[in-house]
Amino acid sequence: MTWLRALAVIVAVAGALLLLASGAGVRLGLWTYGTGFALLRYAAYIGIAAAVLALVALFLPQGRARWIAALLAALGVGAATAYLPYSVQQRARSAPRINDITTDTEKPPQFKKPLPYGGPQVAEQQRKAYPDIQPAVLASGPEAAFARALAAAxxxxxxxxxxxxxxxxxxxxxxxxxxxFKDDVVVRITPLPAGSRIDVRSKSRVGRGDTGTNAQRVRAYLKRLN
Incomplete structure (x- = not known):
């Protein structure tokens, strides 16, 4: 069954290469992000196939010792190749179909060239999905707060x-x-009687949803500020 063991390794390598190509091709402009997501999905299927083939081959005793390391590697690579697209899919299912996240849904920070906000419907979806995303309040004045906000960015x-x-x-x-993907971010610093308030908005340029990426970005930024 040498051919089965070799096939498991080849399929694992093919899946990993397809996984890498899915993102690299979009970055290089070789294909659209829709094609990139499709390749990501196909890579997951190939990864599952590689893992199954490797498991079957590992249970075949004849000549197994010579292939044990390669088969374990194929199993690991196949599982990892399948897991990444699966995790992206799970995030997409759990995240709301919005791509504009802000700490101020009533009066979102605006860009120099204004970008439209989705209004109450988007705001309500954000509040339900990400209730923790709130403005940052600093004890420092506007000038110091601006410097801190810029350094964090x-x-x-x-x-x-x-x-x-x-x-x-x-x-x-x-x-x-x-x-x-290129996403637009704007940070607004507002003076308060005893400090400054910092609001941030992160908006995707493409797609209706963002698999939670903008919310993760806003959270990470606020964490750096505090």
């Missing part, structure tokens, strides 16, 4: 597009890890 790895201390506004572009 830079620490997030965002590309700063515009920073206006007098207006209390910071705009940036965030790039997602796998597909390289």
């Amino acid at each position: 830079q620490a997030m790895g965002w590309d700063i597009v515009d920073a206006q201390p007098k207006e209390g506004r910071i705009e940036a572009t965030a790039t997602t890890f796998w597909f390289g």
